[in-house]
Amino acid sequence: MNLTAHAPILAVAVPLLGAFALPLWAKLHTSLRDLWLVLVAGVTGALTVLVAVQVYTVGIQVYTLGAAWPLDTLAPGGFPIRIILTVDALSAFLGLITVLVAVVGFSYAWRYLNEDEGKTLALTLGTLLWAGMLGMAFTGDLFNLFVFFEVTSIAACGLVGYRTWASRGPEAAFKTMVMYTVGGLFVLLAIALLYGEYGALNLAYLARQISGSVVDRIALGLLLGGLLMKAGAVPLHMWAPDAYGEAPAQAVILLVANTQISLYALFRVLFTLYGGVADPAIGWLVVSLGTLTLLVAALMAVVQMDLGRLVAFGAVSQIGYMLLGVGVGLTVIAARPAYGLVAIQGGIFHMLNDAVAIGLLFLAVGAVEKAAGNRNLANLGGLGHDLTWTTGFFLLGSLALAGIPPLNGFASKLMIYQSSFLLSPILSALAILASILLLAVFVKAFQGAFLGPRLRKAEPVPVSMLVAMGVLALGVLALGLFPELVVRHLVAPAADALWKGRDLYLQAVLGR
Amino acid sequence: MTLLTGHGFWNPLLWLAAAAGVTLLALVVWSRGRRDYTRGTDGELPFLSGEKMEGAHVGGGHLYWGFVEGLRPYVERLRALHSGLVNDYVGWLVVILAVVFLIVLVGG
Numbered sequence: 001m002n003l004t005a006h007a008p009i010l011a012v013a014v015p016l017l018g019a020f021a022l023p024l025w026a027k028l029h030t031s032l033r034d035l036w037l038v039l040v041a042g043v044t045g046a047l048t049v050l051v052a053v054q055v056y057t058v059g060i061q062v063y064t065l066g067a068a069w070p071l072d073t074l075a076p077g078g079f080p081i082r083i084i085l086t087v088d089a090l091s092a093f094l095g096l097i098t099v100l101v102a103v104v105g106f107s108y109a110w111r112y113l114n115e116d117e118g119k120t121l122a123l124t125l126g127t128l129l130w131a132g133m134l135g136m137a138f139t140g141d142l143f144n145l146f147v148f149f150e151v152t153s154i155a156a157c158g159l160v161g162y163r164t165w166a167s168r169g170p171e172a173a174f175k176t177m178v179m180y181t182v183g184g185l186f187v188l189l190a191i192a193l194l195y196g197e198y199g200a201l202n203l204a205y206l207a208r209q210i211s212g213s214v215v216d217r218i219a220l221g222l223l224l225g226g227l228l229m230k231a232g233a234v235p236l237h238m239w240a241p242d243a244y245g246e247a248p249a250q251a252v253i254l255l256v257a258n259t260q261i262s263l264y265a266l267f268r269v270l271f272t273l274y275g276g277v278a279d280p281a282i283g284w285l286v287v288s289l290g291t292l293t294l295l296v297a298a299l300m301a302v303v304q305m306d307l308g309r310l311v312a313f314g315a316v317s318q319i320g321y322m323l324l325g326v327g328v329g330l331t332v333i334a335a336r337p338a339y340g341l342v343a344i345q346g347g348i349f350h351m352l353n354d355a356v357a358i359g360l361l362f363l364a365v366g367a368v369e370k371a372a373g374n375r376n377l378a379n380l381g382g383l384g385h386d387l388t389w390t391t392g393f394f395l396l397g398s399l400a401l402a403g404i405p406p407l408n409g410f411a412s413k414l415m416i417y418q419s420s421f422l423l424s425p426i427l428s429a430l431a432i433l434a435s436i437l438l439l440a441v442f443v444k445a446f447q448g449a450f451l452g453p454r455l456r457k458a459e460p461v462p463v464s465m466l467v468a469m470g471v472l473a474l475g476v477l478a479l480g481l482f483p484e485l486v487v488r489h490l491v492a493p494a495a496d497a498l499w500k501g502r503d504l505y506l507q508a509v510l511g512r
Numbered sequence: 513m514t515l516l517t518g519h520g521f522w523n524p525l526l527w528l529a530a531a532a533g534v535t536l537l538a539l540v541v542w543s544r545g546r547r548d549y550t551r552g553t554d555g556e557l558p559f560l561s562g563e564k565m566e567g568a569h570v571g572g573g574h575l576y577w578g579f580v581e582g583l584r585p586y587v588e589r590l591r592a593l594h595s596g597l598v599n600d601y602v603g604w605l606v607v608i609l610a611v612v613f614l615i616v617l618v619g620g
Contacts, residue, residue, distance in 0.1 A: 377572025406524035419520035448572020
């Protein structure tokens with residue numbers, strides 16, 4: 001078997017099947033479950049990296065299910081009827097983010113979760129969510145995008161609400177489930193409209209056919225509604241602080257990656273599917289929602305006293321920066337391609353920076369909750385005396401998220417500030433204002449929780465949790481000190497895939 | 513090593529070099545300060561608006577009090593929108609969908 005050719009489907013299938021086998025191993029012994037998880041995570045990570053290396057060195061990878069050979073994308077008659085995975089640089093980039101987040105999250109969960117508090121369930125749902133995210137990133141057809149959208153929704157809601165002995169988790173899961181379901185139905189309806197019009201579900205085929213008719217535009221509106229909701233854009237974000245605030249820490253970083261995968265789907269729809277007929281008005285819509293998101297979420301973070309909800313609003317705010325960057329790119333790229341590309345690069349780079357920095361913050365909050373038994377800023381204080389490493393990690397994540405140089409958040413935010421300045425200086429000013437608000441918020445949280453005299457003795461944080469946070473902290477430093485390398489080798493190809501690479505994406509599936 | 517950012521550039525290593533220079537300057541200024549300072553005196557106690565109690569902690573709710581109070585009128589309006597009711601959440605989804613349709617069908 002040619003492993004390289006089959007790697008795209010294996011990267012999705014291994015965590016999918018691995019998740020369902022996880023509870024069976026747990027029935028035999030929890031050590032076997034943990035070994036199985038290490039195996040599944042290791043193989044999935046290696047396969048995803050293999051796919052990414054192929055994409056970045058060779059080009060777009062396609063995989064046709066059920067064909068005699070994975071590259072036979074077209075059935076007799078020249079029609080792409082089978083399920084086709086299409087992995088370009090942007091898909092691969094998102095795949096790598098999910099690998100980082102999942103591996104760190106599982107390492108953290110090893111000691112963070114207790115066996116008698118649904119550890120097997122949490123690990124199973126986490127693996128399933130990872131499979132769904134990889135499926136959304138790698139799929140090349142709209143219906144499977146919806147299928148994996150639902151897989152991620154079910155797994156995410158399960159992760160938010162599986163702790164049924166507490167009342168708030170299930171309530172947050174219910175709200176999230178209602179929103180995901182309504183949004184999912186919008187997406188499904190859009191796909192049905194496009195299928196009715198063109199008789200096809202393949203993304204590349206539809207991209208070539210779409211003419212901008214009224215039905216196409218209605219489908220675009222439905223897709224935007226569903227995907228913006230799942231990405232957590234204001235005012236469709238309200239489920240996000242509830243979910244992030246109630247899910248256990250190792251699950252929250254997966255949920256953050258899940259919103260980024262929804263953003264990826266949104267960008268794929270706007271640039272690849274509707275790239276031929278998109279107009280600046282839609283770019284302005286994305287810019288407006290992005291600006292609203294970064295500002296409203298930062299303002300809401302100011303008054304939060306629960307450390308988890310405070311970081312959750314910070315996470316929503318970061319989605320605004322990504323929307324702003326890519327929205328500016330969508331608006332100006334036809335007229336000013338150079339600036340448009342920088343804006344898109346800024347938005348995409350911020351995805352990685354956000355996953356690392358906000359992931360670090362959520363893990364630090366989980367460590368605080370485990371060590372101090374509390375997340376309320378009114379009751380916390382002086383944790384720095386006992387939780388030295390966690391204190392450092394929280395400070396590092398806070399400064400990175402607020403965009404303080406030379407940490408990683410600064411480089412991507414600078415790209416977004418400068419490119420959005422071209423569209424309107426007001427946009428840059430609002431984006432900088434939101435960063436200042438976030439800095440104030442996190443300084444307040446840091447002072448309240450970690451500085452001052454010791455109020456009570458905190459339990460030590462297990463080493464595996466510190467190691468998981470340490471990996472993300474190293475990421476914050478490395479991405480901050482060497483942004484040019486990351487942009488040149490990972491981000492720029494991903495941004496090019498959205499704009500210049502559209503024809504290549506279509507050709508990879510449909511030929512010339 | 514230099515990242516082009518549209519209008520300008522960003523080089524973190526240059527920034528670190530500049531930061532090291534500023535730190536060095538600060539250390540030079542600090543080293544020229546008074547040398548008759550003695551440890552363990554009242555001068556080391558935090559000044560918390562006249563609070564003399566040792567070990568007092570400025571909790572999270574007190575820091576940036578004026579800043580937060582200044583923003584409160586705006587934030588309270590936003591907080592009212594975060595009602596926690598799922599009906600409202602879905603309502604916003606419908607509103608945004610209407611706006612999106614308006615832009616996509618009329619504006620686009």
